[in-house]
Amino acid sequence: MAETRAIDVTEVSRSKAFGCDVVRFSFISHRLGGLETKFHVILPPSSDDARPAPVLIYLSGLTCDDTNIIQKAGAARAVAAHNICLVAPDTSPRGAGAPGEDDSWDFGTGAGFYVDAVTEPYKRHYCMYSFVRDELPVAVSAALGERVDVARCSITGHSMGGHGALVAALRSPGKYRSVSAFSPICHPSAPGCGWGVKCFGLYLGDDAEARKTWAGYDATELMLARHGMPAVFPSILIDVGTSDTFLESQLMPSHFQDACAKVGQAVCESLAGGRSPLR
């Protein structure tokens, strides 16, 4: 069900880069249990006859917040060139006060893992999955109005955020125009994927019954479940660095590649950073 309640968005900061407006907003999030959350947008240069810009949601990885892609990627140049509005949300709720949320870098604050928690006490605040799907687009519309067209939306992300993007796109066919990912966590419920198993166990539960729900947040399992169905996208771009120290231990792109091959979903390789195992 789409989010329909009105959202009051506050502008936190604004600067210029490559003719774009780089703006940070905050709002009180219903999906995150009434906590304030922040997001960044990079808006392409406006002109009187500019069409509303389509939206590309970028989901960041573990330890990040809404600032990382904005500060580090030089994305404004591409935003200006392609007239796309980049939207970067946070990676978790902040200040939930849940047990253990600030004890490690790979769980809790900075590590929402783009799931809707079902366990106590996390389920009240740790609902980044439906936050991104339903509430964030409404906030973007409230903030930017007719400058953007949130109905034309694509999604991408890095590492944990690449996982989030793939899962979002595969669970909601038709919602996103494209999906891509940079070094995504492709098979988080696989026994060897420490990051996924830790967060899924704490947010979703770890008994036999709970583990059945993990596949719903796992890109490889979601892809395998599409056996016999038409491909969701003409192609999916996955870009990985082949010398990434987490490649086999946590990211497992070959698992996703194999799943795509089984169900007939095309996957693009990218050579940026070296030879890609995805062909």
Place this chain on the structure above:
Amino acid sequence: MAETRAIDVTEVSRSKAFGCDVVRFSFISHRLGGLETKFHVILPPSSDDARPAPVLIYLSGLTCDDTNIIQKAGAARAVAAHNICLVAPDTSPRGAGAPGEDDSWDFGTGAGFYVDAVTEPYKRHYCMYSFVRDELPVAVSAALGERVDVARCSITGHSMGGHGALVAALRSPGKYRSVSAFSPICHPSAPGCGWGVKCFGLYLGDDAEARKTWAGYDATELMLARHGMPAVFPSILIDVGTSDTFLESQLMPSHFQDACAKVGQAVCESLAGGRSPLR
């Protein structure tokens, strides 16, 4: 006097970007009182017939270390295009244990201000001026050998680092092929420049006698002192954002512009980010 002692350099990390090698090194610095210091280089793609790359030293601003420009600027693309080796040192010694060095963001750790301190107890470790001038090039040579030509060296920087670059270039005519700066602190000894006055007072002393030495680390005063001498460079590029909240209160580029006009030194304006007050 140039640094001549041998320096043992250790490789800390290495990655690839746009065909460049992004490498972090550490060594024990004599000029910083025996403390370990780290620096980053971005080396352009090598080929069998590649000429040794000239060096561009980039000095970072307050609160930064050797990682900021590497992570945030997307500089590898330009390094590859122009076959220049970018070298990014730290902004201060780390772990000197001097009083107050970790109490504020604008003094001490992360805020060496590119001076050689003369006050106790800072003078043992806080010598970033001669560190950059003498010791860093030797360390770069030790790390990279014939891949680079440190005799062909230029210098640039941001904010406090722009100050450091301008001062380094004006104090050592002939040492650097070019100097430029992004939003530099142009007149740090001016009474209104809180950042400069604070650091100069603590590193150089604050009585009437000590204050006479401040001009030797002040780009505007150094330029004025060149009255009647030939211009040091064909031109100096200063790039500032005209909506920078620190423009008039701390950076004061118009002071440097006026000084250049008085002594006949050309200054380039840059329009990146908006209209520039430097014409």
